[in-house]
Amino acid sequence: MTPLQRKLLILTVILAAIMELIDISIVNVALSHMSGNLGATLEDTSWVITAYAIANVIIIPITSFLSANLGRRNYYIGSVILFTFCSFMCGHSSNIWMLVFFRFFQGIGGGALLSISQVVVFELFPKDKQSTAGALFGAGIFIGPTIGPTLGGYITENYDWPWIFLINIPIGILVTISCIFLLKEPPVKPEIAKVDWVGIALLAIGVGALQTVLERGEVEDWFETRYIVVLAVIASISLLTFIYWELTIDKPVVNLKVLKSKSLSIAAILTFVTGFGMFISIYISPVVAQRLLSFSPYQTGLLLLPGALFALVALKLCGTLLQKGVSPVLIIAAGFLLFIYFNWRMSEITLDTSAFEVSTALIFRALGMALLTVPLTMLAVSSLDDKDVGQGAALNNMMRQLGGSFGVSIINTYIAHRFAEHRNVLISNVTLDNTKAMNRINGYINYFQHRGFAYNEARSKALKLMENIVTRQSSLLSYRDAFLFVGLFFVITLPLLLLVMNKSKKPKTNIILSDH
Incomplete structure (x- = not known):
């Protein structure tokens, strides 16, 4: 060539x-x-x-x-x-x-x-x-x-x-x-190896069924719907059978035995949480920007651009630190802390939050992701034998995708649940006894009457406007809760790093890179 x-x-x-x-x-x-x-x-x-x-x-x-x-x-x-x-x-x-x-x-x-x-x-x-x-x-x-x-x-x-x-x-x-x-x-x-078609089928059926349960459960009133019950049973049986099958055959499609490694097991959990947070944040941030903050699609895209550019710098810095012998555990901890801070910032947004504030928060998200990408893979394979490194890296990558796919489904259910609760609380305060609420409604009625509408029509429009305000505020509160929910996952799993603080075996960098 x-x-x-x-x-x-x-x-x-x-x-x-x-x-x-x-x-x-x-x-x-x-x-x-x-x-x-x-x-x-x-x-x-x-x-x-x-x-x-x-x-x-x-x-x-x-x-x-x-x-x-x-x-x-x-x-x-x-x-x-x-x-x-x-x-x-x-x-x-x-x-x-x-x-x-x-x-x-x-x-x-x-x-x-x-x-x-x-x-x-x-x-x-x-x-x-x-x-x-x-x-x-x-x-x-x-x-x-x-x-x-x-x-x-x-x-x-x-x-x-x-x-x-x-x-x-x-x-x-x-x-x-x-x-x-x-x-x-x-x-x-x-x-050329014999493919584990049974394992692949069990994984595909189990993940697909579980995904559907998570995605449609809230809409279908969970286990009150027959097909949700059936799919939940299928998911449970398929995934349990998958685990048993993969542990008992000679050439499994996913070698679960490598999870005996403590560093890989902990890295897999942390990678799952990383995928969970990464996919959720990139999913709901644009929704919040467009539906609540009224940004255009192009403005929303620009919100993510500065963070991604900063991430390029952080990626280079991460590589330099790893080459100089800095422990992947310390870099992972920094990445988790940055992502926790991002979620806290986003949980404080209001309907008046500016594009600059959102974009600044997203920079911390991008920096966190950049510091987690390579070190998590290095931690995952740091104590594996050479023959198991490829499988360990693949399993770790799969956990990131699983975390992401489950995360988007779970967060939709969580947001819908929190929206209903917030709406009930807010709407319960719109009563004849609430002077502030009545004054606002009467103000809207006067506004529409001055625009030429009759009293009954003006009142109907005022109540509809009030309903829209309640709905918008409920949506904002539910998305703020969602960011806190994701941040909590990072807080809960961060102490797991203490269990692998003393890992000093040199990682297989070349193999990691080719499997990452």
């Missing part, structure tokens, strides 16, 4: 990874538009995010198997084609469930783009340049989340939400053509 071909291939696979990462965050600022355009509730529309996350959870553990059995070149190019085709179909979806269906398979295709792209980049650099490869790819994977919300906001505001998916088509075609000519099979062909 000539130097020019090598540079073109590096650019190609990083572009593919950026495309996949953009699609994780680009939809968040367009959820309200999708909801209105497709006639769906925000809760149903959130499946556009969770379906992608579930697909990633299913495909991540079997990526190495598919790469070995289908050939890495064939699997990678096929994944790009699947991702591109499903992007086209997402953009032409006529209802929410059609969109969710193709979004799921877009996630299946996208599962290979990040992990295999990273492996290819590291193969193209000599051993003494691995840190350069890591920095190059690290910058690339932050470009996606950096420009995703801003790009999504600009497209939604100036064109229409389907274009957030259709924009992938020319990029996907370009990547496919480039890979056909440049991408080769790895120099050492991996051993």
